[in-house]
Amino acid sequence: MKNHRLIKKAKKGDSEAFEKLLIQYSDRLYRTAYLYAGNRDDALDIVQETAYKAFLAIKNLRESKYFLTWITRILIHSSYEWKRKKEKELPLEQISQVSTGKDDCIVEHLDLVWALDRLPEKYRDAVVIFYYQDLPIKEVAEIMDVPVNTVKTYLLRGKKQLKVILKGEGYHEGEIIQ
Template sequence: MNQEHLVIQARKGDDQAFYDLMIANKEKLYRMAYSYFYNEDDALEAVQEVTYRAFKQLKKLKEPAFFSTWLVRILINYCHDEIKRKGKVLSYEAFESKEHLEEDHAEKLDLKNKIQTLRTEYQHVIILRYFHDLAVPEIARVLGKPEGTIKTWQHQALKELKVSWEDGEDTCYAK
């Protein structure tokens, strides 16, 4: 059964159709949530909350073809709200106690920290584009912005990351 048909069935009250939709999207949602929280428990909680919110608001979905995009938008909003609410910021100190922090992990951690210093909009674009391989048109649908805006945000974010990386080269883990 295709996704659109499942959405239509779920909107009519078919719980199994909704379950099938969520199973089909759970891995994608988990990976995205993990890329925001870097924590398995928080990522799982995000998927659970998104499932609940989607179930409660399914009748508000205007276009069944965009169910996955709609789910991602709910997830991003949830992640953004939770990060703001908890004041979660990934810091090097959180990982400093790990005895065998390899250089590769340190570079990844540094990149994640640099991404978190970007404006929220830029963070979303970078995460969706480079961590989840979404194309610009799909990111535009998810964020509800024009494609030109997404391209501009992507360009600005990359520019800021490059400057940040170059400025911190002596303190980063680059050789």
């Protein structure tokens, strides 16, 4: 298995092997970071921070087959860390920064990013990892460190809440649907 060899080399300190792994998973990591950040520059910052943290900690990876799970977990933690720092700097008003001449597709995407941002963390994580990382529920459970049935519940509740938020029906900031 090609990845297994690359991971083994990276764990021994081979920076080129680690770089190859990052390149292989870069699109997946970027898309996930974008869903947390809502814009390209911040998503790239999150991916860069994730790569740095992962490089420093690669020796601690126990099983090579869980590399993607491991680095995704680092990415999620980096995203929340970035978000806390960003909230201290300025209130997020990204939607108002977009010009009105954009495609409907871009507006819908921004609506989805906005709606995801309003979900409780556990629901957001489950939805993002499952649908945007395209990982099986078992791996989502491992990343989130919760049982499989809990992930299923988070996905169900997260989708239900997203529908309510996107329709704008009876949703108020901070409201959580159970």
